[in-house]
Amino acid sequence: MNLPRDPDTVPQAAFGPDHAEVYELTYRHRGKNWEEEARDVTAIVRAHCPRADSLLDVACGTGAHLAEFARQFGHTEGVEIAPAMRQRALGRVPAGTAVHAGDMRTMRLDRHFDALTCLFTSAAFLPTPADLTTAIRRMAAHVLPGGVLVVEPWYFPEDFLDGYLGGDLVRTPDRVVSRVSHSVRRADATHLHVEWTVADSSGIRRFTELEVMSLFTREEYLTAFDAAGCEAHYRPGWLTGRGLFVAVRRPG
Ligand SMILES: C[S@@+](CC[C@H](N)C(=O)[O-])C[C@H]1O[C@@H](n2cnc3c(N)ncnc32)[C@H](O)[C@@H]1O
Numbered sequence: 001m002n003l004p005r006d007p008d009t010v011p012q013a014a015f016g017p018d019h020a021e022v023y024e025l026t027y028r029h030r031g032k033n034w035e036e037e038a039r040d041v042t043a044i045v046r047a048h049c050p051r052a053d054s055l056l057d058v059a060c061g062t063g064a065h066l067a068e069f070a071r072q073f074g075h076t077e078g079v080e081i082a083p084a085m086r087q088r089a090l091g092r093v094p095a096g097t098a099v100h101a102g103d104m105r106t107m108r109l110d111r112h113f114d115a116l117t118c119l120f121t122s123a124a125f126l127p128t129p130a131d132l133t134t135a136i137r138r139m140a141a142h143v144l145p146g147g148v149l150v151v152e153p154w155y156f157p158e159d160f161l162d163g164y165l166g167g168d169l170v171r172t173p174d175r176v177v178s179r180v181s182h183s184v185r186r187a188d189a190t191h192l193h194v195e196w197t198v199a200d201s202s203g204i205r206r207f208t209e210l211e212v213m214s215l216f217t218r219e220e221y222l223t224a225f226d227a228a229g230c231e232a233h234y235r236p237g238w239l240t241g242r243g244l245f246v247a248v249r250r251p252g
Helices: 017-030 034-048 064-072 083-090 129-141 218-227
Strands: 010-012 054-058 075-080 098-101 113-118 143-151 165-172 175-186 189-200 203-214 230-237 241-249
Touching: 017 083, 017 165, 017 175, 017 189, 017 203, 034 064, 034 113, 034 143, 034 241, 054 064, 064 075, 075 083, 083 098, 129 143, 129 218, 218 230, 218 241
Parallel strands: 010 203, 054 075, 054 113, 075 098, 113 143
Antiparallel strands: 143 241, 165 175, 175 189, 189 203, 230 241
């Protein structure tokens, strides 16, 4: 991969400080509505577990779902691996909502929850099916028997459009952001190469990032839930079009 082609364009790890700054603005401009999604997930959780009053949002990013979950549940917490994303989440959630630094494969919190979410394809950032199995086991270990897990996958291998091009131009009163992306399939993963240009009163800066997302199969998710003691099903569609895995932790 030719990365970067332009000497002024700085390569960055995904979800670093520059990316965190424009992440939510760009997806909101596309129509993503984290609040509506969180309310819909709340309804799905309560349909399976009417008593649900506590929720853990894993890979909570900038905390946009988590802030809405905090309105819907009596107790909420988040886990996030990227410091810049976690910092933004901490700045927006209510005082009682902890946002832990952590990796979904190794997290160990000192309580159990009625519900757990892992949304906007975060689990696909895990590199192998074995990592997915480990992470879903860790997630299930934080859910009470009868509690609900909701995991939004990335595309399944048969649905991914190899060579997909993305483009966004966002204008606000004090900023212009452009995001151009190219996705290719490399073995069992999507390599999403993104070039960002951000202009504000201080000038123009450019950076690139590479997001690698595993193309896990539907069966790999379902097998991971089963191994973690959960009864799972896949709901196609949902608000993002990628569907949701909804799982209930078995008793015992
Ligand atoms: C596409 S963002 C989604 C964030 C948030 N859930 C949302 O809806 O905006 C993916 C997030 O997963 C986080 N992430 C990736 N791998 C992780 C891991 N192993 N453990 C915890 N968080 C992880 C990233 O840092 C990033 O914030």
